[in-house]
Amino acid sequence: MELFGRPEVKVFAERPSTIGQLLTDTAARFGEKQAVVTEERTLSYQELDGQSTTLAANLQRRGIQVGDRVGAVIGNCAEFPIVVFACAKAGAIMVPVNVKLQVEELQYIIGHSKPKLLIVEAEYAEKVKEAVRKSGLQDLEQPELFVIGNENSYGELLDESAAFEQVDVDEVDGAFILYTSGTTGRPKGAVLAHINAVHSVMNYKRRFETDDSMKTLVAVPMFHVTGLVGQLLHMFYVGGTVYSMRRYQNEAYIQLILKHEVNFLFNVPTIFIMMSTSEEFQKHSFGFVKKVAFGGSPIYQQTFQMLKKAFPKAQLHNAYGATETTSPATLMPVSYPESKVTSVGLPVDVADIKIVDPEGRTVPDGESGELYIKGPMIIKEYWDNPAANQSSFTDGYWHSGDLGIMDDDGYVYIRDRKKDMINRGGEKIFSIEVEDALKSHPDVVEAAVIGEPDPVFGEKVKAFVVGQNLDPDDFSELQAHCKKALAKFKVPEEFVLLESLPRNASGKILKNTLKETGGRSNA
Known part of the structure; x- marks a missing residue:
């Protein structure tokens, strides 16, 4: 079908029409079953459906119409999914905001997305109020503020x-509207449409073969x-x-995994590494x-073997x-050869992924290039950002900025961020390749490599390492270890x-932070 003006986008024929419909359908099947269990309260599917409809009605009472933005500065609590589905039912666009942001960062997002209403947890209320005052919005544009907690408006x-x-x-x-990390310049507001989110959850279900027996523990931010x-x-x-x-x-x-026998875990590798160091684990x-x-x-x-x-x-x-792919672009299937463990998997069923050279030409299998991704999970647009919309899409494909390869079996391997590739005297170095070599050392827990x-040579390789039993004044052993796996020009200096x-x-x-702060170096 044609989607957002992009031709020949593959879609699932049978799908929920909206996120609100998704919940209503599930509540009809699993009414009294626990949907959400937080540290403060528990909601069944019926309660989640009912309370989100009540909230949607009150949003409408305050003038919220289809397309209006509702900002939410809310952490991982029961109110978060209630607001998600209330906005979906009312046709509002929810703007979930990172609760860790400071006033200036909040000020930009509020001024840019122009929410008509803000729902905020009490502990973040003061900085949000200050951000609203500084946002540049006129009095008539300033959002109505509702606080969860102390004053409990x-x-x-x-x-x-x-x-x-x-x-x-x-x-x-x-x-x-999810604002991207903003590791360089201002964050961009990625607009996720209902059809994007619906296809992503369907992709997860099909590839992971998940069902109603699943129990997950959300420790990453819901925003x-x-x-x-x-x-x-x-x-x-x-x-x-x-x-x-x-x-x-x-x-x-x-402890929560053990208590509830949580059977579906989804985290960044770092959390699993941290878990593995615990005596309790x-x-x-x-x-x-x-x-x-x-x-x-x-x-x-080594992380894979630990898991x-x-x-x-x-x-x-x-x-x-990525945010722009509404979560998954590739996923590992239920079973795959051990030789593929460092792959990020196969493109999801409705994705069209091609690897291109700097001129935008598709490269042969096994050759490196930038991933261009197309499909119904690719965001509708960047909010109020014509320049980003113009530069980020070509013929319906989103430019990922990631460098990788696709093998003969269709498995994708990410090699680096395009901007993180190091050019040392014309020699191109993938930072992930150096990080892999460093991580294979038994005393290294984590590593990040940048171009200095x-x-x-224009750039040289600089490594930041986290580990045990490492001498902060002598890294000759690590250099010797890297030389066993890497060409000399790739070894960190x-x-x-x-x-x-x-x-x-x-x-x-945040490699940008590492580049800015530098830190003490040792050759």
């Missing part, structure tokens, strides 16, 4: 006397696409149960875990995607030992 939005009026919400209408689509909406589509944590804590996370069996998914950063052989040992009965799924300006790597809310390493 949010309670006004749950008035059961409000009558919900059914509105015409089309599947191509915007459902969310990020993995928590929102990969876990929350995915589970509500199949009829599973979502347990949630407000903030990730290693021991508490492990090591003394228990996790044979009840059925599915383990991971994405957001490279998976190393295989820790979750002996689980299917292990690598995943690759060099007066002779500078090292910095860190306690942890900087990350954004989605768990991705």
Whole structure:
């Protein structure tokens, strides 16, 4: 079908029409079953459906119409999914905002998305109020603010006397605006339409073979696409149960998995690495875990082997995607050869992925290039950003900015971010290749590699490492280790030992921060 003006987009013939319809259908099948279990409360599917309709009615009472934005500065709590489905039913576009943002960052997002109404947790209310004041919006444009918690003005939005009026919400209408990480310049507001999210949850179900027996634990932020689509909406589509944590804590996370026998885990590899170092984790069996998914950063052989040992009965799924792909673009199938473990999987069923050279020409299988991705899960547009819309899409394909290859069997391997590739005197170096070599050292837990300006070669390789038993003043052993696996020009010339790597809310390493802060170096 033609979608957002893009021709020949593959879609699933049978699909829910909107996100609101997705919940209503599931609630009809699993009414009294637990849908959401948070640290404060539990909601059944029937309660989630009913309370979101009540909230939608109160949004309408306050003038919210199809296409209006509703900002939400809410962490992992029961109110988050209620707001998700209330906005979906009213036809509003929810703008979930990273709760960790500071006033200036909030100020930009509020000023750019121009929400008509804001729902905010009490602990973030003051900085949001200040951001609204500084946003540049005129008095008549400033959003009405409702606070969950202390003053609890949010309670006004749950008035059961409000009558919900059914509105015409089309599947191509915007459902969310998710602001991208903004590791360079201003963040862009990615508009996820209903049809995008619906196809993504269907892709997860088909590839992972999930069903209503699934129980997941959301420790990543729900305002990020993995928590929102990969876990929350995915589970509500199949009829599973979502347990949630407000903030990730290693021991508490492990205890909740054991307590509820959570059988579907989805995290960045770092969380699994952290889990594996816990004595609590090591003394228990996790044979009840059925599915383990991971994405957001490279998976190393040793991490994969650790997961295989820790979750002996689980299917292990690598995943690759972005906010712009509404979560998954590629997913590992239920079974695959061991030789493919470092792959991010096969394109999802409705995806069209091609690997192109700098001129946009498709390269042969096995050759490296940038991933161009097309499909019904690709975002509708960037909100109020004509320049980004013009530069980010070609013939319906979104430019991922990621470099990778596709093998003869169709499996995709991510090699690097386009902007993270290092050019040392004309020699192109994939930072992931160097990171793999560093990670294979038994004392290295994590590694991030960047290009450091060099007066002779243009760039040289600089490594930031996290580990144990490493000498911060002598990295000759690590260099010798790298030389066994890498050409000499790829071996890091500078090292910095860190306690942890900087990350954004989605768990991705902020290489831009590493470039800006530098750190002490040792050759």
